[in-house]
Amino acid sequence: MWEYSDTVKEHFFNPRNAGAVKDANATGEVGSISCGDALRLTLKVDPQSETILEAGFQTFGCGSAIASSSALTEMVKGMTLEQALTISNQDIADYLDGLPAEKMHCSVMGREALAAAIADFRGEEWHDDHEEGALICKCFGIDAAMIEQTVRANDLRSIEEVTNYTKAGGGCATCHEGIENVLTRIWGAAPAPAPVLSTAEVVPCGGLTNLQRIRRIEQVLESLRPMLQRDHGDVELVDVDGNVIYVNLVGACTGCMMAGATLGGIQQQLIEALGEFVRVVPASEMKRVAAGGR
Amino acid sequence: MADIYLDNNATTRVDEAVVAAMLPFFTEQYGNPSSMHGFGDKVGRALRQARVQVQTLLGAAHDSEIVFTSCGTESNSTAILSALQAYPERREIITTTVEHPAVLTLCQHLEQSEGYTVHYLKVDKQGRLDLDAYRAALSPRVAVVSVMWANNETGTLFPVREMAELARSAGVLFHTDAVQAAGKIPLDLKSTAIDMLSLSGHKLHAAKGVGVLYLRRGVRYRPLLRGGHQERGRRAGTENTAGIVGLGVAAELVQQHMEYANTVVCRLRDRLEQGIIAQVPNCFVTGDPHNRLPNTANIAFEYIEGEAILLLLNKAGIAASSGSACTSGSLEPSHVMRAMDIPYTAAHGTVRFSFSRYNTADEVARVVEAVPPIVAQLRKLSPYWDGNSNGPVRDPQQAFAPSYA
Ligand SMILES: Cc1ncc(COP(=O)(O)O)c(C=O)c1O
Numbered sequence: 001m002w003e004y005s006d007t008v009k010e011h012f013f014n015p016r017n018a019g020a021v022k023d024a025n026a027t028g029e030v031g032s033i034s035c036g037d038a039l040r041l042t043l044k045v046d047p048q049s050e051t052i053l054e055a056g057f058q059t060f061g062c063g064s065a066i067a068s069s070s071a072l073t074e075m076v077k078g079m080t081l082e083q084a085l086t087i088s089n090q091d092i093a094d095y096l097d098g099l100p101a102e103k104m105h106c107s108v109m110g111r112e113a114l115a116a117a118i119a120d121f122r123g124e125e126w127h128d129d130h131e132e133g134a135l136i137c138k139c140f141g142i143d144a145a146m147i148e149q150t151v152r153a154n155d156l157r158s159i160e161e162v163t164n165y166t167k168a169g170g171g172c173a174t175c176h177e178g179i180e181n182v183l184t185r186i187w188g189a190a191p192a193p194a195p196v197l198s199t200a201e202v203v204p205c206g207g208l209t210n211l212q213r214i215r216r217i218e219q220v221l222e223s224l225r226p227m228l229q230r231d232h233g234d235v236e237l238v239d240v241d242g243n244v245i246y247v248n249l250v251g252a253c254t255g256c257m258m259a260g261a262t263l264g265g266i267q268q269q270l271i272e273a274l275g276e277f278v279r280v281v282p283a284s285e286m287k288r289v290a291a292g293g294r
Numbered sequence: 295m296a297d298i299y300l301d302n303n304a305t306t307r308v309d310e311a312v313v314a315a316m317l318p319f320f321t322e323q324y325g326n327p328s329s330m331h332g333f334g335d336k337v338g339r340a341l342r343q344a345r346v347q348v349q350t351l352l353g354a355a356h357d358s359e360i361v362f363t364s365c366g367t368e369s370n371s372t373a374i375l376s377a378l379q380a381y382p383e384r385r386e387i388i389t390t391t392v393e394h395p396a397v398l399t400l401c402q403h404l405e406q407s408e409g410y411t412v413h414y415l416k417v418d419k420q421g422r423l424d425l426d427a428y429r430a431a432l433s434p435r436v437a438v439v440s441v442m443w444a445n446n447e448t449g450t451l452f453p454v455r456e457m458a459e460l461a462r463s464a465g466v467l468f469h470t471d472a473v474q475a476a477g478k479i480p481l482d483l484k485s486t487a488i489d490m491l492s493l494s495g496h497k498l499h500a501a502k503g504v505g506v507l508y509l510r511r512g513v514r515y516r517p518l519l520r521g522g523h524q525e526r527g528r529r530a531g532t533e534n535t536a537g538i539v540g541l542g543v544a545a546e547l548v549q550q551h552m553e554y555a556n557t558v559v560c561r562l563r564d565r566l567e568q569g570i571i572a573q574v575p576n577c578f579v580t581g582d583p584h585n586r587l588p589n590t591a592n593i594a595f596e597y598i599e600g601e602a603i604l605l606l607l608n609k610a611g612i613a614a615s616s617g618s619a620c621t622s623g624s625l626e627p628s629h630v631m632r633a634m635d636i637p638y639t640a641a642h643g644t645v646r647f648s649f650s651r652y653n654t655a656d657e658v659a660r661v662v663e664a665v666p667p668i669v670a671q672l673r674k675l676s677p678y679w680d681g682n683s684n685g686p687v688r689d690p691q692q693a694f695a696p697s698y699a
Contacts, residue, residue, distance in 0.1 A: 012605060018675050033678065036599060036618065036627065036642045040677040058677035060642075062601035062618070066675060181406075 005097035008067040015066055017073035021056040028117030028126075030109055037061030037106065039069050041113040043076070045121050050081045057113075064096075064103040071095045072110040081118050086284060087111065090263060101172055104264070105141040136178040137168035140265060147182050157187065165227050167265035213274065214240055220273045221247070224266060235266065238283040245270060246283040297611040298657045302497075303446050303474060303590060303648035304615055308540070309499040315543040316501065319536035327533055328524065337535050344542025348506055351545040352491065353482035361507040361525045362538050366473040366494030367396040369507040370440070372518040372529070373469040373490040374400060377438035378410070380514035381467075384437035388466075390415040390423060390452070391633040397440050397471055398629070415441075420582040421450040421634050428457060432464040439468045443475035443491075447617055447630040447646055448581025449590025451475070458487040467513065473497055477548035478555060478587050489513045495537060499650070500544035504537035551651045559649050560588035562658050566647060567591045569662030574669050576686060580636060580644060589649040592617075594631075594640035597679050597686055598672040603645055606668040612661055617644040639678070639686075 004012075024042035031038035037060060044054040055073035059066050071092055076084045089107035093099045099107055119126035134144045150156065150165050159179050163169040169179050208216060214237075221235055228234055228249075238246040249262065267280040299307070319340070325333025327341055342357070349357040363369045374387070374397070389401050391414045404410040413431040415423050423441075432439070439461045444451050454470045461468040469490040472481065476491075477498035483491065491508035495501055509515055509528065521530030548555075567579060576596040595603065600618025607614055617628030627641035636644070647661070673679040680687045 009605075012602070013609065015675065029677075033597075033638050033642070038677055058675060060597065060676045060678055061599050063605045065599070066602060 002064070002100050002103065004063060004067075004100070007071075007095075007097040008064055008099065011067035011070040011096065012063045015057075015070040017054075017056045017070065017077075018058070019056050020058060021054045024054075024056070026117040026121035028113040028115065028120060030112045030116055031061070033060060037065040037109060039065065039109050039113045041069070041072070041110075041117045043117050043121070045081065052076050052079050052081070052084060061106065061109075062103075064099055064106040065109065067096055068092055068099070068106040068110045069113075072114060076114065081121065084114060085118060086282070087114060088263060088282070102138045105138075108141055136182070137166075137171065137175045140167040140171060142166050142168035144178075144182055147179060148186065151183065151186055157183070159183070163265075164224065167262070167268075170265045170268040208274070216273055217245060217270060220269050221266070224269065228262070233262075239286070243276065243278045245278050245280050246286055247280055248283045295611060295660075297613065298653075298661060299613050300647040300649060300653065300657075300661065301613045301615050302650040303449075303646065305496045305502065306499045306650055307652060308496075308501055309544060309547055311547060312500055312540040312544045316536040316540040319539055323535070327535060328522070340539050340542075341533060341535065344538045344545075347542035347545045348493075351477065351481075351549050352493070352506075352508055353480070353484055354508055355484040356511055358526065359483075359509055359511055361509055361528050362533060362541075363505040363507050363529055364503055364534065365505040366394075366471070366492050366497070367505075368518070369492035369494070369505045370394075370396045370469075370471055371400055372507055373492060374404075374438055374440055375518055376516045377467045377469065377490075377514075378404070379516035381437040384435055385409070386411045386413065386431075386433070386436045388413045388415065388428065388431050388436055388439040388441075390417065390441055392417055392421060392445055392447075392450075392630045393440070393442055394446055394471060394473070396473075397442070401440075411435075417633050419634055419636075421445060421448050421580070421630070422582055422585075423452055423457075425453070425456070425460075429460060432460060432466060434465060436464070436466045439466055441468075441470055443470045443472040443481075444478070444587050445581065445630060446474045447628060447644075448592045448634075449474070449587035449648075450581040451479070451585050451587065454488065455486050458489070462487040474587060474590075477545070477552075478589055480552060483508060483510075495541040495544065498544050498548045500541040501537050504534050504541050506541070555651055556588045559651060559653065562653055562655060563589060563591050563647070563649050565655070566658045566661055567593065569658070570665050573662070573666045575684065577669070578640070580631065580634065591647045593645055593647070594636060595643040595645065595669050596640045597676050598643045598669060600643050600645055602672050603643065603668060606671065607645075607664065610664045610668070612664060615646045615648075617646070618642050 021042040021044050024044050026043040026045050028041045040058045042056045043052050046053055055076050057069035057073050059069040075087060075095055089111040092107040092110045093104060116126045136142060136144050136147060147162060147166055147168055151162060154165055156162050156165060159169055159176050162179050169176055217240065218237055221237055225234060234250045236248045236250065238248055263280050267278065270278050270280060323337050323340065325337045327334050327338040345357045345360045348360050354360065363372065387401055387404065387410055389397055389412060401412045405412045415428055417423055439457065441452055441454055441457055443454050458468040467489045468487065470488055471492045473492055473494040474497065475481065476493040489510045490513065493506040495504040515528060517528050519530045524530055524533055570593060571577060574595065577593055580592045580594050600616030604614060604616050617631050631641040631644055674681060678687055
């Protein structure tokens with residue numbers, strides 16, 4: 001059985017804002033019945049102040065999908081659209097005191113529905129690059145089609161490269177065999193194994209000095225940059241405070257549906273490189289985190 | 295009120311008498327049955343008795359046809375891999391699309407990594423096999439046929455007796471995964487042409503971690519585990535003595551309850567099913583209702599998702615299971631539901647209630663009362679359900695137009 005936090009259970013058993021908002025002027029629909037989860041988010045937005053007055057959800061899905069939808073509606077009420085757009089899927093998960101890794105896609109769905117609803121309000125067209133296909137990386141919700149496309153487009157040969165480009169495999173690593181299979185299907189021979197940190201890279205037991213640590217962080221971000229820049233985005237290091245690393249996601253990445261997953265992927269890379277647990281947080285949240293509230 | 299356990303196809307409660315029989319084999323009769331002293335000798339006798347008890351349950355001709363293993367999965371793997379090794383020139387396997395992963399994943403692996411050709415027999419909307427397709431696939435190129443006796447999700451029974459005869463006429467080994475059938479319906483192997491059969495202790499009120507491979511005398515065999523001479527060299531490794539002794543007792547008990555399971559328990563299942571169907575709109579029984587295990591009911595609730603149903607059932611103190619994608623962490627609903635072509639609108643919302651001899655009429659009444667409001671509660675949240683008409687929205691695929699599908 002899944003280990004759901006008490007907050008997830010609370011929002012599942014007693015969902016807030018269930019049902020469609022009457023006189024809604026923004027609707028976002030994502031998912032489908034074949035995927036096993038679908039969410040319709042309806043918002044009533046004050047056209048002058050662009051403040052979200054009311055939010056309602058209708059969800060077909062599992063416990064965490066319903067809880068994520070409920071949490072999302074609570075979070076966005078009273079926010080301006082600008083503020084709402086800064087909500088990442090990680091924020092939704094945090095609001096629920098965490099989701100099991102396999103269920104993170106539920107929070108991504110919430111984030112997507114929100115973006116779709118806001119686009120609807122603004123008369124824009126929203127679409128993401130979600131592709132149908134067998135899900136390979138459950139941590140980041142990446143399917144075979146997406147991996148295959150990226151592998152071909154970029155001539156990727158190793159699991160590490162696939163992780164860098166798509167985030168797939170950057171979480172719990174249990175899907176490495178699946179990624180290998182995709183690579184083998186495309187290129188024939190067995191791919192290079194996932195790299196084990198060479199001894200030179202292994203973090204010394206005594207830990208790193210502050211300077212070494214920041215350099216290591218910059219190295220990791222530097223290595224991820226090409227992939228972000230391909231999507232017309234970028235990342236820069238803003239500050240390091242204990243185990244919290246503040247970054248600026250710039251360009252296309254900020255509004256991008258996958259911003260949350262991107263941060264998650266970066267975080268995973270940093271955790272591996274530093275050999276310690278760190279949290280990657282958008283610099284825009286510096287005050288909030290510093291104030292200790294959510 | 296005590297919680298209600300209706301997930302007996304997943305695993306069962308170990309019978310008190312089974313536990314009592316097992317206990318001495320931990321602290322008193324702890325000898326190794328292979329040893330040449332009194333400690334070992336007594337244990338050896340106990341194993342012989344258990345072997346006969348299992349032989350009786352299966353209706354096998356000889357007790358030496360019973361090989362104890364660690365679980366149903368091991369028995370399945372051993373049977374299939376043995377056949378492939380025994381007939382190395384044969385490069386084909388016949389199985390079905392609705393097998394348990396214990397068979398399916400192995401076959402897929404053999405296909406992808408070892409270059410075997412696997413014929414996956416399809417099922418119809420009721421989960422029934424097409425025997426003509428089976429006949430067409432049988433040939434001297436086939437090393438083994440592996441078809442489950444009963445499906446774990448729907449309880450649908452397959453005509454394995456007839457299929458084994460056909461295999462024998464074609465000169466092909468026949469294995470059946472009877473993990474769900476054993477103990478629930480009479481098997482009587484000696485009157486069949488079945489060559490190999492798998493059974494798992496924890497599905498019939500014995501402990502987890504003990505299984506059986508039935509090997510018809512004379513069937514060509516290659517062990518999976520080589521080592522000591524245990525199980526006449528057919529399965530090396532010191533025996534799980536307590537587990538095996540318990541399985542023997544469980545086999546005897548389950549046989550004593552066979553009629554009860556096929557009358558009283560079967561009627562409880564029917565009452566639960568009818569009670570739910572009568573009250574809940576847009577739900578239906580999956581599988582073949584006229585030819586299935588007496589203990590299994592699988593109901594598809596349209597427009598809602600199985601995990602959410604299970605969580606609410608669990609809150610109401612009712613344990614069941616679901617073929618929903620979310621319970622397994624994948625995005626695809628159960629391969630069994632997909633194989634039966636159950637529409638996605640229902641496949642995600644299937645719930646399996648599986649009974650044992652411990653269930654009561656009282657429990658059935660409580661479940662029949664609990665289910666309708668749970669379904670209604672979730673449908674109220676569903677974008678595919680229209681609260682005003684208390685039915686699905688008109689043309690659900692159209693009414694809900696997501697930005698991606
Ligand atoms: C049909 C079938 N085969 C095999 C198995 C696996 O048995 P075990 O858990 O003993 O390995 C199961 C159990 O879920 C089953 O239902």
